[in-house]
Amino acid sequence: MTPKLLSGNAAAAWGARLAGVDYIPAFPITPQTEIIETLGSWIDSGDMPGRMVTLESEHSMLTAAGAAAATGVRVFSATSSQGLLYAMEMLYTVAGWRAPFVLVNVSRGLSAPITLEADHNDILAARDSGFLQLHCADCQEVLDSVLLAYRLAEDPAIRLPVLVNLDGFYLSFTREPVDLPDEEAVSRFLPPFDAGEIRFSASAPQSQAVAVLGGGPYSYFRYETHLAACNGVAVYEQIAAEFASTFGRERGALEQYRCDDAELVFYMVGSFATKAREAVDRLRDAGQKVGLVRPRLLRPFPLGPVEEALKGKQAVIVIDQNLSMGQGGILHTELLAALYGKPGAPPVVTSFIGGLGGRDISAEEFYHMVTVTRQAIASGTVPPPRLLYTAGELREIRKLQAVAMVERQETAPARGTAAGKEAAHD
């Protein structure tokens, strides 16, 4: 089949269309809006069955999504950034309902300051919600991941909602050649959703999401959800194998790029990993044994595969496109927790924060991270987390600050006088 040029957003919409979704609660937000607009136009033109309803907020959108999935239909929705956080109460809630559906998040940095461009603090804020998470690096993977996500969500050993993440702008609005899988093959891979007995029906009354009294039952249900999420590692590998044999594309829990003999590996998620691949190639050209490990599956955390992939490496270079204030990179923290005390775990794990608010990560920076990490291996001292930020960028922000200062002085002379008076009183 000839590939079609599709943006990441269009690929997400195609994923939903091919999955034969019944119901799409929606709410607009940049850079996601194109997904729901595309689906809406297909429904309007009759190219796709299904029903779309625009809610008045993402909080309501997630409530409707969870409620419809709990009633037994296949549900798709999409959001981004502020929208995902606005819905946060319901992310936890519908995961607790064990409502299986797919939510696409188009990553965008969180306010404040408000921005439109990508980083991963939005999706990682949902890390502990009970939603499983798939992270995409290119547009083909977006489409594929939506299909994989439905299999994962609806698996009887799991029954949890799944988030599929793609980066705003870098993927949402970037067109790439995407193979549209054959509809018939998709329906073999992904048969219609069978809610079994977990749905609302007059002849079989049911209470869902009821209260519990006390920590005993609460702990029981929470831990059950955790165990169901954990089942996701094995189930995902099995689904991915089936996917590979049906569609010919490898979609394992981890992408491992030139890792076999690598001494150092980059570890990161999302679209900037394609830049890391490029950097790995250049570094390999220069004789450096470097590779890339990129989790596609981030929840459940693919502990076994990560441990296996990193065993015996000299160092891991973790690039976090997120920032946990007062701690550092979230992937870094998680990886250290996963590797600590494991036989053969890499002795050096360095941490870099990059790509916040869509800031680029340059090839030179990838090389630089390798240099810093090699120094750490040699000295045995691991440097603290470091923000990827150039002197040039700092100069630019200083210029903006200077302009802001001039503007303030020009437009508010009175304030200068007041400050002067205060100083005189001192």
Place this chain on the structure above:
Amino acid sequence: MTEQRFKRMKDLPSTHLLGTGTPMCSGCGGLEALHQIYDVLGDKTVFVNAAGCMTLLSVYPFTPFRGSWLYTAMASAPAGAQGVRDALDILAQQGRMPAQDDLGVVVLTGDGSAYGMGLSATSAAMDRNLDFIYICYDNEGYGNTGQQASSATPHAALTATSGGSRGYPGYKKDLFGIWAAHRPAYVATVIGSEPLDLARKIEKAREMKGSRMIIALAPCPTGWDYDPKDSVEVGRLAVKTGVWPLKEYIDGKVVHTRVPRERAPVEDYLQLQGRFGHLFAPQKNTALLEEIQARVDTYWAGVEPQRPAS
């Protein structure tokens, strides 16, 4: 319309659907109304509930409902109803659910949700003409958290967050008016102490399509501070004094279904309740009582003399 299904008290349903032994307080006016409402709606219902006292009706593994139940969150029960309604419609349309398995979708929330946190979700549900019934049991405060003032709290009432000598400084929000401004299929006020009026309205709502919105004043012995045995009396006085007008909105018109011929003074209603105790002791606050009376009088002065519907 089979409005006439309930002509007299003896026409009211004699089988009662809601189970007993719930953790609601004794004398709970919200539960009183819910009992009656459920008997009229029947068990082919799914209640979509928001956080509040009634959330504790279904505590694992028990439920007093013969039908279904979904607890959502404080702000978004109407959106939950949207999801359930749409999913049921989709299943029916696709032939995946026999018609007799269909359910009436009923939102059940307190006033804190209805008047406040959930108002935007409710407004949007009416914008979409969602086919559902909304039951707000209005105990005039955040009852579940200890009766703090909500925007349904009446002027001068003492609550956990308005304990000064003048009580709650705000005025009860006109949710009936706000809902009616959306022009939904039906809006009505009811109260458990007027079972015939309640049953007629719920029956009317049951037979309609679209958004059908019910506010039940819910005398609350715990939050309003009166003896639980007086719940029915407090409810009756709310109607007799004209504090709680029984009315309905339908086809663009508001009709009062009970117009008290001679309204009892509001004092009769207020003095039964500890939350208004500061109006009567240590000395009578005549000015404030007169203000409250005047507001009720002004309301009724604006009501056209009507022949109550049947």
